[in-house]
Amino acid sequence: MSKLHIGPWPKGKGWEPVTHGNGELPRRDNVQFTVSDLAPKDKLTANYTYYIYQGSHIDTGRKVLCKGVSATGTSASFETQPMTYNVEDFGELVQSYQSYLAAVTKNVTIGIASTDFTRLKQSGYNLCFAKKVGDAAYNVVWRASFEYLEDNDFSWVPQYQIFGSNQYKDGITVKASTKYVTMGLGEIVTLNSFGQLGAPSTGGKSTAINLLNEYGPIHPGISQLSTGVDGQTISTPIYAAPQPMVKGAADFTPIEKVLVWFEQKIETSTIFASARSSSVELDLTFVNSEARVYDGGEWRKP
Helix, strand or coil: CCEEEEEEECCCCCCCCEEEEECCCCCCCCCCEEEEECCCCCCCCCCCCEEEEEEEHHHHHHEEEEECCCCCCEEEEEEECCCCCCHHHHHHHHHHHHHHHHHHHHEEEEEEEEEHHHHHHCCCCEEEEEEEEEECCEEECEEEEECCCCCCEEEEEEEEEEECCCCCCCEECCCCCCCCECCCCCCCEEECCCCCCCCEEEECCCCCCCEHHHHHHHEEEEEEECCCCCCEEEECCCCCCCCEEEEEEECCEEEEEEEEEECCCCCCCCCCCCCCCCCCCCCCCCCEEEEEECCCCEECCC
16 A cells, blocks of 8 residues: 545646555546555545555656545545546646646846936846855856846746756856756655766755766756846856866756846856856845846846
């Protein structure tokens, strides 16, 4: 018998089980089975559709139909269903995903005083952002844009990619030597002995991007999705490890802090080793939005 987790169908972002029990989840369609020792009780309704997964494998569950609930509410019978979606299911998934994005989206608003705006544009300055990872210093230009205006929005969501690089040098553009693998916080990926990144799985530190390196010396890197001041949504590097990682395990924790500054002749994904002058750090750990105005060469709150 294994622990089974039961919740609403369809399984969207932010999904949580409503009850737990013991049983074995069949892998074929239209197979009946029973879940016992339900706790909490009285959370299931006969003839309703649910999503069940076994153990810690949340993304390998099944769509099931509840055939009946015992009089005590401590057990229920189910039948596995094909993993198909009705029109109503798609609507629920879209609504769930949109609610999730609204809850986790971080946004920074940057205003620029008119006199400063003219001077910065005439001198060819880019508006730059960098993202904090763990205790490491900011070291990669997340986004650099010349398409800024006097009022700008920059936003991001917790959607990440991991990669490995054979190069790290101040002033160069981060270049991946492996493929990029999309993964979420709490997932772990293995770089095998041939230097290939596998598919992510659960089991890593819950707040981090986790890597098991079986290959040898390599510079791990992390990319994150953002929407720049130009309106383009892309995933670009936020971090590259300055020192090569040897065989073993490591984790990288994105921190909701960003560095903002203006700089000439610098591009997105550029590695930098020194502190950026006239910069401001914004902490969005406990808030979803922050705003600053660049006025007279100084940063201030609006």
